[in-house]
Amino acid sequence: MKHFVKLFLAIVLVLLLAACGSDDAGGSSDGELADKLYLFNWGEYMPQEVLDSFEEEFGVEVVYSTYSSNQEMLTKLNSGTVNYDIVVPTDYIVKRMINDDLLLELNMDNIPNFENIQSVFHERDFDPDNKFSVPYLYGSTGIAYNTTKIEGTPSYADLWNEAYAGHVTVQDDPRESLSMVLQTLGLPMNDPSEEDLQKAKEELAKLHPNLLAYDSSPSAQLISGEAWISHTYSGEAGIAMLENPDITYVLPEEGGELWMDNLVIPKTSENQYTAEVFINYLLEPEVSKQLSDAFPYSNPNQGALDLMSEEERTNAASYPPEDQLANAQWFEDLPPETIQTMNRLYKEVKVE
Amino acid sequence: MIKNIRLAYSMLSPSLIWLLLFLIVPIVMVTVISFTTNEGYGGIIYEFSTEAYETAFLSSMYLKVIWNSIVWAFIATIICLFLAYPFAYFIAHAGKWKNLLILLVMIPFWTNLLVRLYAWIILLNGEGVINNFLMDLGLISDPLTLMYTPASVILGMVYGFLPFMILPIYSSIEQLDKTYLEAAEDLGANPMKTFFTVTLPLTFPGILAGFIITFVPAVSVFVVTDLLTGSKLVMVGNVIRDAFLIEMNWQLGSALSILLMVLVLLSVLVFMKFTSSKDKNFLV
Numbered sequence: 001m002k003h004f005v006k007l008f009l010a011i012v013l014v015l016l017l018a019a020c021g022s023d024d025a026g027g028s029s030d031g032e033l034a035d036k037l038y039l040f041n042w043g044e045y046m047p048q049e050v051l052d053s054f055e056e057e058f059g060v061e062v063v064y065s066t067y068s069s070n071q072e073m074l075t076k077l078n079s080g081t082v083n084y085d086i087v088v089p090t091d092y093i094v095k096r097m098i099n100d101d102l103l104l105e106l107n108m109d110n111i112p113n114f115e116n117i118q119s120v121f122h123e124r125d126f127d128p129d130n131k132f133s134v135p136y137l138y139g140s141t142g143i144a145y146n147t148t149k150i151e152g153t154p155s156y157a158d159l160w161n162e163a164y165a166g167h168v169t170v171q172d173d174p175r176e177s178l179s180m181v182l183q184t185l186g187l188p189m190n191d192p193s194e195e196d197l198q199k200a201k202e203e204l205a206k207l208h209p210n211l212l213a214y215d216s217s218p219s220a221q222l223i224s225g226e227a228w229i230s231h232t233y234s235g236e237a238g239i240a241m242l243e244n245p246d247i248t249y250v251l252p253e254e255g256g257e258l259w260m261d262n263l264v265i266p267k268t269s270e271n272q273y274t275a276e277v278f279i280n281y282l283l284e285p286e287v288s289k290q291l292s293d294a295f296p297y298s299n300p301n302q303g304a305l306d307l308m309s310e311e312e313r314t315n316a317a318s319y320p321p322e323d324q325l326a327n328a329q330w331f332e333d334l335p336p337e338t339i340q341t342m343n344r345l346y347k348e349v350k351v352e
Numbered sequence: 353m354i355k356n357i358r359l360a361y362s363m364l365s366p367s368l369i370w371l372l373l374f375l376i377v378p379i380v381m382v383t384v385i386s387f388t389t390n391e392g393y394g395g396i397i398y399e400f401s402t403e404a405y406e407t408a409f410l411s412s413m414y415l416k417v418i419w420n421s422i423v424w425a426f427i428a429t430i431i432c433l434f435l436a437y438p439f440a441y442f443i444a445h446a447g448k449w450k451n452l453l454i455l456l457v458m459i460p461f462w463t464n465l466l467v468r469l470y471a472w473i474i475l476l477n478g479e480g481v482i483n484n485f486l487m488d489l490g491l492i493s494d495p496l497t498l499m500y501t502p503a504s505v506i507l508g509m510v511y512g513f514l515p516f517m518i519l520p521i522y523s524s525i526e527q528l529d530k531t532y533l534e535a536a537e538d539l540g541a542n543p544m545k546t547f548f549t550v551t552l553p554l555t556f557p558g559i560l561a562g563f564i565i566t567f568v569p570a571v572s573v574f575v576v577t578d579l580l581t582g583s584k585l586v587m588v589g590n591v592i593r594d595a596f597l598i599e600m601n602w603q604l605g606s607a608l609s610i611l612l613m614v615l616v617l618l619s620v621l622v623f624m625k626f627t628s629s630k631d632k633n634f635l636v
Contacts, residue, residue, distance in 0.1 A: 072597040074394060096393060166478065166497070172583045173598065213500070213582020226479055336392030343599045344411070350586050351413045351420075 034271040037062045037278055040073060040084040042261070044217075045137075047294035054281055060274055068216070069173065077102070077266055085269040086278065088261045092333040094133050095126040097264065103132045104265040110276035113283035116303040121260070134279055137235075137297040138260035140320065140328055141176060142251040144218075144237035146244075149228040155252040156184040159231060160203075165210045167228035169221060172214035174346035175339070176257070177204065179331070180231050183254040190332040194341065201345040208349055222247050238296025238317035249317035251324040258328045260300070292318065379613075386606035394600025404607035414591065418612060421587040422619060424502060425570035428509035429517075432566050433559065435510070436517035440558075443518075444525040454522065457515050465512050469579045472508060473499070476580070500581045508576035513569060517562040524558025525551070560627065564620055571616055588612055 039046070043066035051062040065082070067073045070093045077084060089097060097103050108114060108130075117135055127133045145154050149167070159168050170177045179189040181200040188196070212227055221227035222240035230237075237249035263282065265275045281287060285303025292299040298318045299305060305313060313319055320328075334342075361368075386404050389397040408414045443453045460468060475481050476498040483495040498504060528551060536546040574589030583590070588608065595605030 069598055071394065071600045075597060075600055075602075078395070100393075100395075169582075208584070211582070211584060214584060215582060224479060226477060339393075340599070340601070343594075343601070344413075347586070347591065347594075348413050350584065351417055 031273060033058060033060050033277065034274040035059075035061065037086070037271060037274050038082055038084045038269075039064045039278075040076070040082075040087045041066060042088060043068055045088070045261075045295055047290055050282070050287055050290055053287075054278060058277065058281075060278070062278065077268070080268065083268045083270060084266055085271045085275040086263055087266055088136050088263055090331065091124065091126045091260045091262060092331050094262050094264060096333055097266075098127065098132055102267055104267055104269060104272055105131050106134070106265065106279075107272070107276060110273065111280045111283065113280045113303075116283050116285060116288070116301045118300050118302045118305075121300040124260075127262075133262035133264045134283070135300040136261045136263050136282070137292060137295070138258070138300055139234040139297040139318075140251055140256050140258050140325075141171065141180070141231065141233055142237075142249060142256040142320075142328075143229060144222055144232050144240060144247055144249045144317075145229040146222065146225065146227075146246050147248055148246045149225075153250055154229055156180055156231070156254045159184075159229060160207055160210060162210065164228050166212055167226065168207075168210050168230070169213050169215045169218040169227045170207070170211065170231040171233075172216045174342045175331075175334075176216075177214070177231070178342050178346060179257055181207070183252075183256075183329070186254075189255075189257070189329060190334070192338065197338075197341055197345055201349060204346070204349045205352065214350075219243075233297075234317045234320075235295055235297040238315065241315075241317055242296070249320075251320050251328050253327070256324070256328040258325075258330045382606045382609055385602050386610055388603055390601060390603050394602070396602060401603070404601075404603035405611075407604055408607050408611055414588075414608060414611075417586060417591050418588045418608075418615060420502075421571050421589070421612075422615065424505055424587065425509065425567055425573075426619075428506045428513065428570050429563055429567040431506070431510050432514050432517040433563065436514060436521055436562065437559070440518050440522035440525055443522055444528075454519075457518050461515055466575055466579070468512070469508055469575060472504075472511065473579060476504065500584055502585065504580040505576055505585060505587070508580045509570045509573060512573070512576065513566045516566045516569070520561040520565070521555065521558040524555040524561075528554055556627075560624065563623065567620065567623075568616060572612065 037060050039051075039062050041064060045066075046064055048064075051064060055061050065084075067076065070090050073087055073089060074093070074097075076082070077087060094103075111134065114130070114134060121135045121138075123130055143154055143156070143158075150158070150164070158164070159170065170180065178192075178197065178200050181203045182189040182192055182196060185196075185199060185203060187200065192200070212221065215221065215227075215230075216232070217236055218227050218230045218232050219236045219239040222230055222232075222237070223243045225244070225246075234249060237247065240247045241249065263279050265272055269275055282291070283301060283303075285301060285307055288299060288301040288304035289307050292304065296315065296318050299308075385396065387400055387402065389399045389401040389403070391397050443450060443457075446453055473480070477483070478495040478497075478499075480498070482498065483492075486492045487495065532550050532554065533546055536550050541549065572587075572589040572592075574587060574593050577583070577585050577587050577590055592605050592608050592612070595601045595608065
């Protein structure tokens with residue numbers, strides 16, 4: 001019996017060691033390309049053709065895995081199961097990752113195409129020297145609506161309109177949906193007090209019966225006509241607008257929210273050089289245009305913008321008018337207690 | 353003797369290793385994490401804390417979610433049982449069609465539940481097949497709300513897990529020794545009496561197995577509520593997933609998993625106890 005236990009433990013040990021054995025894909029930081037690059041990006045955010053043509057040109061296979069929230073990305077990154085080479089966090093998460101010392105400093109000599117990025121997107125306050133991050137795409141959260149069902153230009157307050165009951169969707173995310181309610185109430189979305197959040201929760205609870213669904217990708221419901229008015233990402237609206245001409249997008253008078261996703265290299269990456277070559281490739285005007293063609297978010301790349309038609313550059317979802325943009329607010333990171341309170345209140349709305 | 357035990361263990365070792373690696377180790381990890389401290393943004397600090405359990409117990413919300421999940425899963429399981437038993441009985445007596453029918457039960461299984469639930473969305477939604485059909489017939493003027501209700505969650509679970517109930521019941525009816533039935537008939541029992549005093553008690557292990565393997569996954573499912581209620585209703589599976597992936601609160605997710613595990617074990621034990629005493633009544 002004792003022998004058996006020993007044997008058993010030996011087998012377990014062997015298995016564990018085998019699991020730990022690293023699969024050195026080769027590649028280093030000095031001018032040699034790796035065979036494989038692990039890209040961890042949002043779902044529906046990277047066209048396969050771009051990855052294929054990168055592989056054709058550089059002989060590097062890009063393994064694209066997807067996530068659906070910044071938190072999911074951070075969780076998987078922290079768990080350390082895969083050494084991702086590139087991840088694409090939102091701006092305020094970049095700041096948090098810099099603070100936690102999770103990111104590699106970029107070697108900008110390998111990313112000359114950074115010049116193509118519009119100067120307003122250089123040196124943003126979450127990464128003041130552009131040492132760690134390169135803008136990918138940006139966008140807003142506002143209202144997508146069906147012009148045959150909704151009269152006039154809707155604001156966030158119209159989500160509560162009982163005439164639209166059963167045809168309203170809001171983002172399925174505590175931060176996003178509560179920020180929308182806070183804006184509607186005229187309360188600060190980046191620095192809400194406990195009281196503000198309580199009020200927001202009560203308003204969200206009033207909205208609940210009016211909803212078709214909590215959905216962060218409602219484009220299908222907008223296209224089918226089931227959703228009339230949606231609190232959603234500009235890109236989701238853009239996808240719906242391509243399929244259904246009755247759909248349009250507006251940043252509401254209450255403000256709307258802005259965010260930008262950024263390419264960064266986590267400290268755990270073993271292929272910094274290859275990752276930088278890939279980032280540089282994505283910043284080529286033609287390639288960058290392919291990204292925003294496939295997923296109609298806003299492109300910060302001046303080179304890509306120059307290649308676009310007038311119609312593309314004035315699309316209501318991707319490039320809202322200046323006065324609407326000026327009114328919108330950027331997401332900022334919140335203290336942990338506030339985030340936890342938001343999470344709890346959001347669940348309470350659904351359960352009660 | 354010792355040699356035999358050794359042989360027995362070495363033959364069992366693949367499954368023992370499997371159990372150790374994929375059952376015991378994860379449960380230990382989950383338990384450990386549930387007692388650690390949350391750094392705030394989701395990092396794990398290895399210091400003892402019962403905060404996650406306090407959160408889970410002090411807010412009535414979590415207990416309410418777990419209660420809802422158990423009730424919905426239980427209702428779905430009972431409906432499955434009443435649908436599955438006659439069906440399994442029929443298949444077991446279908447002669448040469450038996451294998452084909454069993455195959456038909458299994459085929460939907462080869463498709464992901466997610467895809468099959470999308471089919472239900474197409475059927476049930478406001479602009480869906482059923483509503484359009486009824487409206488075209490003039491039976492209703494406004495679309496019925498078929499989705500977004502607890503009933504649709506239960507429908508989704510019954511649909512998704514019915515094969516789990518049919519298969520064990522089928523195999524226990526299949527294996528039933530026909531001589532018992534003949535003996536009952538010879539002794540003058542009518543078919544009804546034979547069924548309730550012979551067939552049902554003898555196939556009870558199948559019912560029990562079916563109950564457990566239907567109820568346990570049903571209680572923790574989250575795709576059904578996501579898809580058929582547009583995330584407006586939540587089950588404990590949704591709450592646990594969100595604790596890990598959205599809130600980055602592994603401690604809370606782990607504590608709720610442990611709590612769910614304990615409650616499910618308890619409810620299965622209660623069910624077994626309750627039904628086994630009934631079982632004896634059948635035999636007298």
